[in-house]
Every structure is written in C-alpha cells, then in structure tokens.
Amino acid sequence: MEEKEISQAVIGRLPRYFRYLSELKYAGIERVSSQELSDIMKVTASQIRQDFNNFGGFGQQGYGYNVEFLHNEIGKILGLDRTHHLIIIGAGNLGQALANYVNFERRGFLFRGLFDNNSELHGKKIWGIEVQPMENMEVFVKENNIDIAVLTIPKTEAVTVAEQLVEYGIKGIWNFAHVDLNVPENIQVENVHLSDSLMKLSYNISRFESDNTK
Amino acid sequence: MEEKEISQAVIGRLPRYFRYLSELKYAGIERVSSQELSDIMKVTASQIRQDFNNFGGFGQQGYGYNVEFLHNEIGKILGLDRTHHLIIIGAGNLGQALANYVNFERRGFLFRGLFDNNSELHGKKIWGIEVQPMENMEVFVKENNIDIAVLTIPKTEAVTVAEQLVEYGIKGIWNFAHVDLNVPENIQVENVHLSDSLMKLSYNISRFESDNTK
DNA sequence: TAGATTGTTAATCGATTAACAATC
DNA sequence: TAGATTGTTAATCGATTAACAATC
Numbered sequence: 001m002e003e004k005e006i007s008q009a010v011i012g013r014l015p016r017y018f019r020y021l022s023e024l025k026y027a028g029i030e031r032v033s034s035q036e037l038s039d040i041m042k043v044t045a046s047q048i049r050q051d052f053n054n055f056g057g058f059g060q061q062g063y064g065y066n067v068e069f070l071h072n073e074i075g076k077i078l079g080l081d082r083t084h085h086l087i088i089i090g091a092g093n094l095g096q097a098l099a100n101y102v103n104f105e106r107r108g109f110l111f112r113g114l115f116d117n118n119s120e121l122h123g124k125k126i127w128g129i130e131v132q133p134m135e136n137m138e139v140f141v142k143e144n145n146i147d148i149a150v151l152t153i154p155k156t157e158a159v160t161v162a163e164q165l166v167e168y169g170i171k172g173i174w175n176f177a178h179v180d181l182n183v184p185e186n187i188q189v190e191n192v193h194l195s196d197s198l199m200k201l202s203y204n205i206s207r208f209e210s211d212n213t214k
Numbered sequence: 215m216e217e218k219e220i221s222q223a224v225i226g227r228l229p230r231y232f233r234y235l236s237e238l239k240y241a242g243i244e245r246v247s248s249q250e251l252s253d254i255m256k257v258t259a260s261q262i263r264q265d266f267n268n269f270g271g272f273g274q275q276g277y278g279y280n281v282e283f284l285h286n287e288i289g290k291i292l293g294l295d296r297t298h299h300l301i302i303i304g305a306g307n308l309g310q311a312l313a314n315y316v317n318f319e320r321r322g323f324l325f326r327g328l329f330d331n332n333s334e335l336h337g338k339k340i341w342g343i344e345v346q347p348m349e350n351m352e353v354f355v356k357e358n359n360i361d362i363a364v365l366t367i368p369k370t371e372a373v374t375v376a377e378q379l380v381e382y383g384i385k386g387i388w389n390f391a392h393v394d395l396n397v398p399e400n401i402q403v404e405n406v407h408l409s410d411s412l413m414k415l416s417y418n419i420s421r422f423e424s425d426n427t428k
Numbered sequence: 429t430a431g432a433t434t435g436t437t438a439a440t441c442g443a444t445t446a447a448c449a450a451t452c
Numbered sequence: 453t454a455g456a457t458t459g460t461t462a463a464t465c466g467a468t469t470a471a472c473a474a475t476c
Contacts, residue, residue, distance in 0.1 A: 009442090009443065011417055012414065014414075015410035015413040016407075019410075034457075044445060044446090045457095046444075047445075049458065050443090050444080050445090050459090060452060060457080061451045061459080062452045062457050063452065065458090078414075078416055078417045079413075079420035082416075084419075093307075094311045094315065096311070097307035100307050102412070108416075148419070172415050172416075174415055178233065186422055188415055188419050188422060190411055190412070192406070192411055194406065195229065196226075196233075197388070197404055198316070198388060198404070199228070199229040200222075200229065201402055201404035202293040203225055203292045204386065204402040204404070205361065205362070205402050206296070208385075208402060209385075223467065224467095247433060248433075259433095260468075260471090263434065264467090264468080267434090271435065274433085274476060275433050275475045276433050276434075276475070276476045277434085278432085278433065278434080
C-alpha cells in the first residue's frame with residue numbers, strides 16, 4: 001500500500017471540518033455539498049474537495065457528502081476513535097486548567113496522572129487525581145500505557161523532561177513550554193506557544209492602526 | 215508611503231525569531247549571521263534574510279546582524295513596545311490560569327479586569343483583581359482603554375459576547391472558545407483552539423504508528 | 429583590499445483555485 | 453434521462469530556496 005504524505009496544511013484544517021460537521025450532524029442535517037460547506041465555512045469548495053480527496057472519496061457525485069459518515073471518517077483520520085492516555089507534567093494553574101479541560105471536553109483523551117516538582121502539591125487531588133512527584137513518572141508511564149504527555153512546566157526544565165519522557169516510551173508531547181523541544185523524529189510534538197500567539201495578535205492590532213494612519 | 219502587505223506566514227515566524235534573539239542577547243552574544251541563526255533555528259538562512267527584509271534592512275554586509283538591535287526591532291514590529299490593556303471574559307480554570315500567565319510572563323500586556331456570569335464568583339479576587347459581572351463590561355472597557363479581550367467562555371456565549379465587545383471598542387480578541395467569531399475586518403482575532411491542537415497531535419501519533427506497520 | 433555576508437532577484441517548489449469530465 | 457456534484461487534472465498563485473551582485 002503506497003503512502004502519500006498528507007501536508008500539515010491539510011491536517012490543520014481537519015479539526016475545523018470536524019467541528020462544523022458535528023454541528024450539522026447535531027442540527028439533524030443529513031447531507032451537505034462542498035458548495036454548502038464552502039458557504040458556511042468561508043473556504044473554497046475546491047479546497048474542501050481536494051482536502052477530502054487526500055483520504056479517498058467520501059462523497060457521491062450528484063449527491064454530495066453524507067454528514068454523519070463524513071464526520072465519522074474525519075474522526076477516524078484524526079485518531080479520535082482510539083483512546084489516548086495522558087499525563088500532565090506541571091501542576092500549576094495552566095496544568096490544572098488543562099486537567100479539567102482535557103477530561104471533560106474531549107472523549108478519547110483520558111487524563112491519568114499529574115506530576116510536579118513542588119512537594120507541597122504532592123498528594124493534593126486535582127479533579128480526583130493526585131499530584132505525584134516527578135520521580136514516579138517512569139514507572140507510571142510504563143505501567144499505565146501513557147502515550148501523551150502535556151508539558152506545562154517552565155522552559156528551563158522542559159527540554160530535559162521531554163527527553164526523559166521519550167525514554168519512558170511516550171509517543172507524543174503537547175508542549176506549552178516556550179521552548180523548542182529536541183526529540184527524535186518518531187515522537188510527535190504539538191506546540192502551543194501562548195506568548196507567540198499573543199504577539200501575533202499584538203502585531204495585527206498595531207498593523208491595522210498604522211494602516212489607518214497612512 | 216506604500217504599504218506592502220506582510221504575509222501571516224512571515225508574522226507567524228517573528229515570535230520565534232524574537233525568542234531566539236532574546237536568548238542570544240541574554241547569553242551576551244553581540245552579532246549573528248543568517249547562517250548561524252539558520253543552524254540553531256533549523257530554518258534556511260535564505261528564509262531568515264527574506265523574512266527580515268520584509269521590514270527593511272536590519273543587517274550589514276560582511277557583518278551580519280546586531281543581536282540587540284535586531285531583537286529590539288522585531289519587538290517593535292510585534293508591537294511589544296506599547297502597552298496593551300486586557301480583560302478576561304470567563305473566570306473558569308483557563309481564565310484564571312491566563313490571568314496569572316499574562317500578568318507575569320509578558321511585559322506590555324496588562325491584565326486589568328476579569329468578568330464572569332457566575333454570581334458566586336463576583337467579588338472574588340484573582341491575582342489581585344476582582345471578578346465582575348458581565349454587565350459591567352461596557353463601562354469598564356470604555357473607561358479603562360481596554361484594547362484586548364480574552365475569551366475563555368463556552369462557545370454558546372462567545373459569539374454574542376464578541377459582538378458586544380466590538381461595540382464597546384475592543385481592538386483584538388484572543389479567542390479560546392471553540393467557535394469561529396463573527397467580527398468586522400478591522401477587529402483582529404487570534405484563535406487558540408486547544409482541542410484542534412490536541413486532534414492534530416492525535417493524528418500525527420496515529421499516522422506515525424501506521425507508517426511503521428506498512 | 430580581500431573576505432564575509434547581506435539584500436534582492438530569479439528559480440523552484442508546494443498549495444490553492446479553476447475547470448471539467450466522470451458518474452451518481 | 454437530466455441535473456447535480458464529486459473526483460481529478462490543469463492553471464494559478466504564493467511561499468520557499470538558491471544564487472549572486474552589492475557592499476560593508
């Protein structure tokens with residue numbers, strides 16, 4: 001079976017398709033054409049068809065796409081039909097917020113453990129899960145089949161901790177630390193650099209203001 | 215003065231340059247060439263020079279770039295030389311975490327107010343700032359010169375609240391709700407869709423595993 | 429001056445859009 | 453069957469990379 005590499009540009013759009021299809025499905029709508037999707041999502045119908053066709057034909061000429069089927073297929077592509085077991089490293093505000101968030105918001109991502117260096121937090125329960133010292137990580141990851149680690153620790157620690165986690169057998173890292181991690185190619189990293197995001201917003205605000213001044 | 219539109223691809227890379235230049239500056243390094251930056255940042259030297267040249271020449275032939283000067287210039291481009299006043303709408307876990315984050319992590323972004331519909335939270339202090347009812351938003355935004363609103367409320371409310379904020383005179387929205395906002399072109403929106411990000415990670419993990427199975 | 433490295437033009441690559449034949 | 457709409461090829465557009473002349 002030949003592997004055609006799908007570009008990250010396409011992957012990046014899948015969750016948004018998934019979200020809109022959820023809504024259509026929830027609204028009881030059965031079928032949708034690329035043109036209709038185009039209208040509500042503000043992207044070209046051509047792009048929609050190209051994107052879907054990266055994964056084989058989900059539609060039918062003259063009919064369009066079956067909403068429920070398409071929704072389900074995109075879910076499978078995104079790996080949402082499997083269960084992910086994740087731990088959070090760093091029990092600060094952001095770590096605690098994500099613990100709650102991940103647990104409730106999305107099925108399939110199971111919050112299993114929370115680790116922190118701060119001994120004052122050890123034993124404290126966050127959403128029913130005890131904060132553990134980081135020395136416990138290795139055993140915990142291996143015994144509980146953890147595949148995703150969420151990094152909400154300062155950047156000074158993040159690089160080292162990431163390397164440890166890779167050793168312990170983690171498959172992916174959701175990285176909230178403001179630093180680029182250094183991990184092997186087979187380990188997936190998804191960065192959420194909040195300050196970068198805020199800076200982009202700042203740029204765009206400034207740009208618009210000076211556009212007006214011209 | 216002619217306005218050449220800078221692509222969002224370039225803007226998206228500026229915060230990362232800014233971060234690396236911070237580190238070089240902090241390490242006491244005075245000059246850097248595009249080739250040296252290329253080596254540590256893992257992007258092409260050509261792209262670095264192209265990116266910087268969108269904003270005019272920051273370097274000098276035969277020398278390279280002065281780290282401190284370049285760092286400073288990129289900061290200015292990103293609007294980090296100004297002060298932004300921001301409020302957070304939604305005092306849940308994420309809102310509270312961001313309140314702390316924004317306040318401490320980045321200069322120039324001043325956390326000024328926190329709003330929530332839940333009356334049980336009203337009057338409670340988060341990082342020294344009282345949670346207010348959302349009815350106070352209009353007056354507060356206008357009187358305190360607020361330019362950025364951070365949305366950490368459920369998607370059901372987000373669209374309406376965003377429209378209100380625009381009316382009150384906000385310039386930019388940092389949107390953490392899982393919904394596309396509907397605001398005029400002159401209002402800047404920066405989305406942080408955490409669940410989208412987690413889905414991308416999920417996809418890449420699945421993809422790698424099946425790559426191996428082939 | 430010679431060497432180094434930018435600024436910038438030209439070439440390449442990839443992603444988006446347009447068009448239309450295939451087909452339900 | 454006729455109409456609609458996909459799947460897919462071709463055209464366009466934009467972003468990245470390569471190359472090199474300008475110049476410090």
